[in-house]
Amino acid sequence: FVITVQAEEPATVFTTVAAMHTDSNLGDYLEFTGIVISTFDGGYFLSDGTHAIGVYKGNNDLVVVKGDEVKVRGFYKVYNTLYQIGDVVSDVVLSSGNTNPLVGNEMVKSVEEMNNLDSSDPLIHGMYYTVTGTVALKGDYNNVVIVDGDLDIMVYYASDAASIAALEAVVGQEITITVSYYTDHGRDGVLVTYDNGEAGITINALPDAENIAKKLEWL
Numbered sequence: 109f110v111i112t113v114q115a116e117e118p119a120t121v122f123t124t125v126a127a128m129h130t131d132s133n134l135g136d137y138l139e140f141t142g143i144v145i146s147t148f149d150g151g152y153f154l155s156d157g158t159h160a161i162g163v164y165k166g167n168n169d170l171v172v173v174k175g176d177e178v179k180v181r182g183f184y185k186v187y188n189t190l191y192q193i194g195d196v197v198s199d200v201v202l203s204s205g206n207t208n209p210l211v212g213n214e215m216v217k218s219v220e221e222m223n224n225l226d227s228s229d230p231l232i233h234g235m236y237y238t239v240t241g242t243v244a245l246k247g248d249y250n251n252v253v254i255v256d257g258d259l260d261i262m263v264y265y266a267s268d269a270a271s272i273a274a275l276e277a278v279v280g281q282e283i284t285i286t287v288s289y290y291t292d293h294g295r296d297g298v299l300v301t302y303d304n305g306e307a308g309i310t311i312n313a314l315p316d317a318e319n320i321a322k323k324l325e326w327l
Contacts, residue, residue, distance in 0.1 A: 117137055118137075119137045119138050119139040119181050120132070120136060120137065120138045120139070121138070121139045121140075122138055122139070122140050123140075123141075123156065124156050124158070124159070125140075125142075125155075125156050125158070125159035125160060125161045125231065126158070126159055126231060128140065128161065128184070129191060129230045129231065132184040133184065134184055134185065134186060135183055135184065135185075136183065136184045137181070137182075137183055137197075138181070138182070138183070138184055138193065139179065139180070139181045140154065140156075140161060140179075140180055140193065141154075141177065141178070141179040141180075141202070142154030142155050142156050142160075142161065142177070142178065143155050143157075143175065143176070143177055143178075143206050143207075143208065143209055144172050144173065144174050144175065144176045144177075144178055145160055145174060145208055145209070145210050145234070145236075145288070146160075146174065146234070146288045146301055146303050147172060147173065147174065147268065147303055148264060148266045148267050148268065148290075148301045148303065149266035149267075149268075149269075150164060150165055150166050150167070150266060151163050151164040151165055151166075151192075152172050152178075153234040153288060154178060154180065155208075155209050155210055155234070156209075157209040158209075159231050159234070159235070160210070160233070160234025160235060160288070161191075161192060161193060161233075161234060162187075162190055162191075162192035162193070162233060162234055162290075163178075163180050163182070163192060163193045163194075163196065163199065164185070164187065164192050164193070164194045164196075165196045165199070170199050170200075170201070172199075172201060173204070174208060174303075175204060175205050175206045175207070175208060176201050176203070176204050176206070177201065177202040177203040177204070177206050178199055178200065178201055178202065179199065179200050179202055180193055180196060180198070180199040180200075181196070181197045181198045181199070182194055182195055182196040182197055182199075183195040187291060188291040188292060188293050188294055189227040189228065189230075189233070189291050189292040190230075190233050190290060190291035191230040191233070192233075210235070210236050211236075213236065214236040214237065214238045214286050215235065215236065215237050215238070216237075216238045216239075217237045217238070217239055218239065218240070218256060219239060219240075219241045219254060219255070219256035219257075219259045219260060219261055220256065220257075220259050222237060222239060222261050222289075222298055222300075223259055223261065223297070223298055225289070225298075227291070227292035227298075232289050233289050233290065233291065234288055234289065234290075235288065235289055236286050236287070236288060237286065237287055237288075237289060237300070238284060238285070238286045238287075239254055239261065239284070239285065239286075239287060239300075240256070240282065240283070240284045240312065241254035241255050241256040241260070241261075241282065241283070242254070242255045242256070242280065242281065242282050242283075242325075243255075243275055243276075243278050243279050243280065243281060243283055244260070244279060244280070245276070245279060246260065246262065249265070251263070251265055251296070252272060252275045252276060254283075254285075260297075261287075261297070261298045261299075261300055262293075262296050262297060262298065262299050262300070263275060263287070263299075263300055263301070263302050264290050264299045264300065264301050266301075267301045267302045267303060268301075268302070268303035268305070270305055271302045271303050271304060271305045271308070272302070274305050274306040274309060275302065275309070277306075278309060278311060280327075281311050281312075282311070282312045283309050283310060283311050283312060284309075284310040284312060285302060285304065285308055285309055285310070286304065286308060287300035287301060287302050288300060288301045288302075288303075
């Protein structure tokens, strides 16, 4: 048998997330190498040290953890407002235990400010935001939300399962956590991911009267 092996389609190599967003069109085949800064069921975010890009694989057969350096090839895709690398052809862990380049650069935002972020800006996606609010459950599926007054942001159900459980354990309490901006969903509004577990939750002690009032408001 004579077998002809077709050459792999050349990928456009990007070294910065900003350049990828500026120079790519939907469907472009590209390659990017970065550090894993957060994970969720079916994907992860990679950072170039300044910004982050989502990588979505669906059934993810490559287990990555924060600090892994990963080279990924795939296609430029969009999910609601999240421009990301999808239809992944290959992703390879090059090294592990790297310093998270975005730790220490978290932006402190209120729930209202999170809702007012310009979701048409692809560079806000994947970035770290520290928010304070009351943990509640919302909707038919009891999704975790962070509430402040009449506004909330939803923690994406595909976030790390143990971290979701840690938030469910403090429903009704005011907390401060650091999240990654995922997307501005057409139905659910602003979605964020959380993967820092119980250790990443700061419970804010309130005076008894205010604490009772907040819990009554949540109920």
